[in-house]
Amino acid sequence: MTRSNQPLDSFDHAILDVVSAEGRIPVTDLARRIGLSKSPTQARLKRLEAEGVITGYQAMLDPIRLGRAHVAFVEVRLTDTREKALAEFKRVVRTIPEVEQCHLIAGNFDYLLKVRTSDIVSYRQVLAEKLSALPHVASTSTYVAMEAVKEGQF
Known part of the structure; x- marks a missing residue:
């Protein structure tokens, strides 16, 4: 409709x-x-x-030609899930260029991020310096994508 x-x-x-x-x-x-x-x-x-x-x-855009072929999905658990904490997390995560998508999840963790970098070394740096430093982050779990089977349109 x-x-x-x-x-x-x-x-x-x-x-x-x-x-x-x-x-x-x-x-x-x-x-x-x-x-x-x-x-x-x-x-x-x-x-x-x-x-x-x-x-x-x-x-x-072709992420491989742009040097961003490495894809990781990151589960993020927060220490605080009240509205003020969620708003602060969302505000800051939007500023990280490597985060392609960010979704609030109903489940055993709070957010699921899709992160694109050039390789595992640069991903590790993004994780250590940016993702782990996001407001109210208690823990993260990373899953590296081996192949994109379907992306993009509906």
């Missing part, structure tokens, strides 16, 4: 599939790919943007 409570139909889903995989493409190409004419495709695209279903477009 969208914010206007209008359900998404098969054409809307087709538009979302194409733009999530390829980003911006000419409306005429998009229309051809989904089987509609240009005007209704353009109207649907504008509606999906206006309703916040499409929140933006971005370039997909």
Whole structure:
């Protein structure tokens, strides 16, 4: 459902599939790919943007070419999980460029981080100097990814 409570139909889903995989493409190409004419495709695209279903477009970067092929997932346990402590942790973790994702988790630990670095040596430095120094960190557990099977789009 969208914010206007209008359900998404098969054409809307087709538009979302194409733009999530390829980003911006000419409306005429998009229309051809989904089987509609240009005007209704353009109207649907504008509606999906206006309703916040499409929140933006971005370039997909190759982490290997950028020297960030090493991926580690880090479980973080905090000493304090009151709102003030969580807010402080979130504020600081957002400043660490190596942290690609950070999720609050319901489970045996508090946060799960996806961390990208060039190699295990640089990861160890990030862990020691940045992650372990985050506010209220009690402990961390690291899991190194050996292969990305699926990343990116829905």
